[in-house]
Amino acid sequence: MPVRDMAIIGAGYVGLVAGACYAELGNRVVCVDSDEEKIARLRRGEVPIYEPDLPQLIARNAEAGRLAFAAAAGPAVEKADIVVIAVGTPPLPSGEADLRSIEKTAREIGASMNGYKIVCIKSTVPVGTAEKVERWIAERYAGGFDVVSLPEFLREGSAVADALRPDRIVIGTSSERAAAELAALHEPLAAPLCVTDARSAEMTKYASNAFLATKITFINEIANLCEKVGADVAEVARGMGLDRRIGSSFLRAGIGYGGSCFPKDTNALVQLAGSVEYDFRLLKAVIEVNREQRLVVVDKLQNALGSLRGRRIGIWGLSFKPNTDDVREAPALAIAERLAELGAELRLYDPAAQRRFREVFDHPFAVWCESALEAARGSDALCLLTEWPAFADIPLAEIRAALDRPLLIDGRNLFDPREARLAGLEYVPVGRPVPELPAARLPAMEPPSA
Ligand SMILES: NC(=O)c1ccc[n+]([C@@H]2O[C@H](COP(=O)([O-])OP(=O)(O)OC[C@H]3O[C@@H](n4cnc5c(N)ncnc54)[C@H](O)[C@@H]3O)[C@@H](O)[C@H]2O)c1
Numbered sequence: 001m002p003v004r005d006m007a008i009i010g011a012g013y014v015g016l017v018a019g020a021c022y023a024e025l026g027n028r029v030v031c032v033d034s035d036e037e038k039i040a041r042l043r044r045g046e047v048p049i050y051e052p053d054l055p056q057l058i059a060r061n062a063e064a065g066r067l068a069f070a071a072a073a074g075p076a077v078e079k080a081d082i083v084v085i086a087v088g089t090p091p092l093p094s095g096e097a098d099l100r101s102i103e104k105t106a107r108e109i110g111a112s113m114n115g116y117k118i119v120c121i122k123s124t125v126p127v128g129t130a131e132k133v134e135r136w137i138a139e140r141y142a143g144g145f146d147v148v149s150l151p152e153f154l155r156e157g158s159a160v161a162d163a164l165r166p167d168r169i170v171i172g173t174s175s176e177r178a179a180a181e182l183a184a185l186h187e188p189l190a191a192p193l194c195v196t197d198a199r200s201a202e203m204t205k206y207a208s209n210a211f212l213a214t215k216i217t218f219i220n221e222i223a224n225l226c227e228k229v230g231a232d233v234a235e236v237a238r239g240m241g242l243d244r245r246i247g248s249s250f251l252r253a254g255i256g257y258g259g260s261c262f263p264k265d266t267n268a269l270v271q272l273a274g275s276v277e278y279d280f281r282l283l284k285a286v287i288e289v290n291r292e293q294r295l296v297v298v299d300k301l302q303n304a305l306g307s308l309r310g311r312r313i314g315i316w317g318l319s320f321k322p323n324t325d326d327v328r329e330a331p332a333l334a335i336a337e338r339l340a341e342l343g344a345e346l347r348l349y350d351p352a353a354q355r356r357f358r359e360v361f362d363h364p365f366a367v368w369c370e371s372a373l374e375a376a377r378g379s380d381a382l383c384l385l386t387e388w389p390a391f392a393d394i395p396l397a398e399i400r401a402a403l404d405r406p407l408l409i410d411g412r413n414l415f416d417p418r419e420a421r422l423a424g425l426e427y428v429p430v431g432r433p434v435p436e437l438p439a440a441r442l443p444a445m446e447p448p449s450a
């Protein structure tokens with residue numbers, strides 16, 4: 001198998017995982033990041049993000065001499081056969097993708113080109129960006145090169161597994177040479193290849209994220225309706241998911257999607273559509289419904305407790321999903337801000353994301369807890385906002401015993417409604433009925449204090 005020299009520009013979630021995985025396939029990889037502190041940490045063997053299996057993968061490949069880290073792009077690009085752009089494309093206030101890091105990177109690559117190279121764009125970028133990158137490089141380099149759209153589909157929390165066992169590899173280029181090289185590079189992954197033009201590849205990434213966001217939002221609206229008509233969204237999703245045309249994944253109802261991708265990319269696609277005078281009404285509705293869905297937790301608390309002023313509310317889960325410390329666009333943030341506005345005292349806990357959450361939400365009435373049960377202790381209600389597996393292992397009786405009032409709002413439908421009731425909890429899931437149990441089986445509950 002040929003060994004390639006690769007430079008990955010941008011050592012964030014995508015760049016680090018991609019770099020470590022390409023090294024694992026036997027290539028010599030340098031991960032470059034303009035954040036010198038990040039590079040210094042990586043060189044000391046520290047992994048700056050929480051991602052299962054990533055520390056071991058990085059350590060193994062760094063030790064084997066296949067993976068190195070650098071703050072300057074120049075030398076890594078000069079040596080590379082394949083350069084991968086994985087810098088951030090955060091939203092501008094308009095919702096459009098900010099391409100400044102992409103432009104800066106492309107110009108840096110252009111300045112260090114010294115022969116034919118393939119430049120891949122793994123960052124999520126609007127349709128037409130590959131052509132722009134080509135122009136930015138060509139302004140500084142007159143020789144031959146190819147720019148390819150190589151969108152990334154990994155999920156945080158399972159990024160390594162996703163990158164090593166992808167559902168497909170999309171390669172967007174009109175160059176047969178680049179397509180053949182990239183097909184060979186990814187061959188050990190044994191994934192279906194989708195070789196297409198760059199514009200279609202760029203659109204495939206946005207369309208995939210927009211579709212998944214729509215699927216989640218659809219089941220959330222069904223869940224809201226289930227509550228009104230007495231149906232169980234978990235049963236509905238099970239029945240729907242068995243239809244192979246629908247599929248069972250991404251049908252978990254709850255408090256909506258968050259993260260660094262779905263909110264940003266759905267907005268960017270709406271903006272892209274607007275720029276060519278297309279009104280993407282469906283996606284606009286998805287964005288709006290998702291924004292409101294986060295706050296069903298607050299409605300449920302108010303329904304049970306009335307005013308939230310002075311109430312102690314335990315919060316379990318701050319990251320936008322389990323197995324990550326990423327809090328970008330986490331539903332927990334919108335919920336915590338609203339609860340603080342309403343005068344609640346928050347007792348917050350997350351197994352990994354507490355430090356990052358504190359950087360974006362520091363409130364005088366926030367109490368940062370050392371354990372899940374500490375957040376529940378003495379609270380008037382507990383809200384589960386991220387379905388960390390460790391929460392499911394906590395016996396319901398212990399949750400009941402810790403709470404002042406045994407009210408559990410389960411924003412992710414992690415617990416079984418019947419078991420929660422049997423444990424004496426006043427249990428409020430999303431879109432699921434809670435069985436009535438004979439009063440005798442329930443421990444006595446304190447009436448809500450005024
Ligand atoms: N996070 C995900 O799950 C995911 C999945 C698929 C695609 N994407 C897309 O991939 C891209 C990167 O996302 P991320 O989550 O890894 O972002 P990130 O913010 O975690 O990492 C980006 C990194 O790029 C570095 N950087 C910025 N400008 C640079 C420059 N000029 N030179 C060198 N380094 C530079 C930053 O310092 C940062 O470390 C985005 O476009 C995102 O939409 C993300």
Ligand SMILES: O=c1ccn([C@@H]2O[C@H](COP(=O)(O)OP(=O)(O)O[C@H]3O[C@H](CO)[C@@H](O)[C@H](O)[C@H]3O)[C@@H](O)[C@H]2O)c(=O)[nH]1
Pocket residue numbers: 124152153154155156157209212216249250251252253254255256257258259260261262265320321
């Ligand atoms: O049934 C579901 C599935 C997910 N979510 C929520 O949706 C969000 C996103 O989850 P997920 O897609 O698992 O995580 P990401 O890491 O954001 O990954 C998405 O965004 C990446 C960046 O573009 C893409 O590469 C991935 O393919 C795409 O799944 C999270 O808040 C989840 O809680 C639900 O509410 N219900």
